[in-house]
Amino acid sequence: MFSKACEYAIRATIYIARQSMEGLRASLTDISHEIDSPVAFTSKILQQLVKAEIIYSTRGQTGGFYMEAAKMDHLSVAGIVTAIDGDAVYTECGLGLKECSGSIPCPVHDKFVEIRNSLKRVLESTNVASLAKGLKNGDTCLKR
Amino acid sequence: MFSKACEYAIRATIYIARQSMEGLRASLTDISHEIDSPVAFTSKILQQLVKAEIIYSTRGQTGGFYMEAAKMDHLSVAGIVTAIDGDAVYTECGLGLKECSGSIPCPVHDKFVEIRNSLKRVLESTNVASLAKGLKNGDTCLKR
DNA sequence: ATTTAATCGGACAAAAATATCCGAATAAAT
DNA sequence: ATTTATTCGGATATTTTTGTCCGATTAAAT
Ligand code: SF4
Ligand code: SF4
Numbered sequence: 001m002f003s004k005a006c007e008y009a010i011r012a013t014i015y016i017a018r019q020s021m022e023g024l025r026a027s028l029t030d031i032s033h034e035i036d037s038p039v040a041f042t043s044k045i046l047q048q049l050v051k052a053e054i055i056y057s058t059r060g061q062t063g064g065f066y067m068e069a070a071k072m073d074h075l076s077v078a079g080i081v082t083a084i085d086g087d088a089v090y091t092e093c094g095l096g097l098k099e100c101s102g103s104i105p106c107p108v109h110d111k112f113v114e115i116r117n118s119l120k121r122v123l124e125s126t127n128v129a130s131l132a133k134g135l136k137n138g139d140t141c142l143k144r
Numbered sequence: 145m146f147s148k149a150c151e152y153a154i155r156a157t158i159y160i161a162r163q164s165m166e167g168l169r170a171s172l173t174d175i176s177h178e179i180d181s182p183v184a185f186t187s188k189i190l191q192q193l194v195k196a197e198i199i200y201s202t203r204g205q206t207g208g209f210y211m212e213a214a215k216m217d218h219l220s221v222a223g224i225v226t227a228i229d230g231d232a233v234y235t236e237c238g239l240g241l242k243e244c245s246g247s248i249p250c251p252v253h254d255k256f257v258e259i260r261n262s263l264k265r266v267l268e269s270t271n272v273a274s275l276a277k278g279l280k281n282g283d284t285c286l287k288r
Numbered sequence: 289a290t291t292t293a294a295t296c297g298g299a300c301a302a303a304a305a306t307a308t309c310c311g312a313a314t315a316a317a318t
Numbered sequence: 319a320t321t322t323a324t325t326c327g328g329a330t331a332t333t334t335t336t337g338t339c340c341g342a343t344t345a346a347a348t
Contacts, residue, residue: 003306004305043326047325063316107278115263182338201294204295205344
């Protein structure tokens with residue numbers, strides 16, 4: 001469904017959001033440990049998220065990653081996915097054909113339009129703040 | 145969503161089904177040309193489909209790939225996907241966590257169960273025969 | 289029997305995704 | 319000023335996926 005990079009990005013963002021809710025910054029090692037991901041690779045992904053302005057960072061001692069409260073409320077999972085994997089999940093097709101304008105679709109077109117739409121709807125209607133809250137309450141978990 | 149291998153497998157199977165409907169065998173070069181896929185790679189995938197007994201093959205001159213009429217009616221797209229990509233699409237999770245038994249799920253669990261179920265339902269309810277008929281009528285297309 | 293046209297199977301190659309290493313830059317604490 | 323703890327950025331390595339090559343095998347046609 002998603003690339004590994006994107007999965008890490010989603011999990012990391014949720015964790016950072018939780019920490020930011022309590023006014024804390026999350027360090028790279030912290031995040032990697034908490035979401036059980038390779039440290040150096042996670043670093044690259046966090047940099048992408050910073051560039052996309054989904055999260056923010058400060059360097060130096062006591063530095064780390066954090067998120068604005070407003071972002072948590074407005075950012076959907078779809079936003080993270082788009083930043084890392086692009087919009088292929090929503091536009092890509094069941095049979096991987098290019099340039100199918102719909103006039104002569106591939107045989108599974110109608111079926112997949114249905115699936116893609118429900119996927120998009122779900123991802124867009126789920127914001128990071130609500131996921132972070134579930135995590136904070138211990139209802140949900142980011143590793144194992 | 146699916147691997148390239150799986151996409152080729154689905155397209156190839158649909159084309160082979162169409163040919164078999166008219167009592168014709170499809171050769172490797174024929175198939176590759178028709179579904180616009182790399183010949184040698186397609187060969188490997190067809191071998192996998194033969195091993196999985198989704199299609200059948202005969203060697204030698206006038207040989208090629210074909211499909212039993214009964215298979216077309218009973219085989220779903222899901223069957224092809226399972227043969228090539230395994231059941232990861234149905235069991236795999238939004239955040240790529242392993243062994244999440246549901247007692248303490250990841251934050252997106254509920255959302256993804258919904259998506260996976262609709263995906264599975266669609267793939268299982270679509271049989272190869274119906275897709276091949278659309279192709280035969282010119283309503284659908286396997287390349288470009 | 290020989291030629292011809294097809295699949296099969298193993299080794300190899302290229303590309304993409306995933307992951308690692310390390311020095312530079314930054315900023316707080318000492 | 320120096321040390322310490324952090325992110326940043328570039329180069330490199332590993333693994334997986336995708337793709338190629340070619341000889342062996344098979345079976346029909348000549
Ligand atoms: S016809 Fe539809 S499902 Fe098929 S490749 Fe095109 S857009 Fe995708
Ligand atoms: S909790 Fe659910 S969605 Fe999350 S990793 Fe586990 S099975 Fe997948």
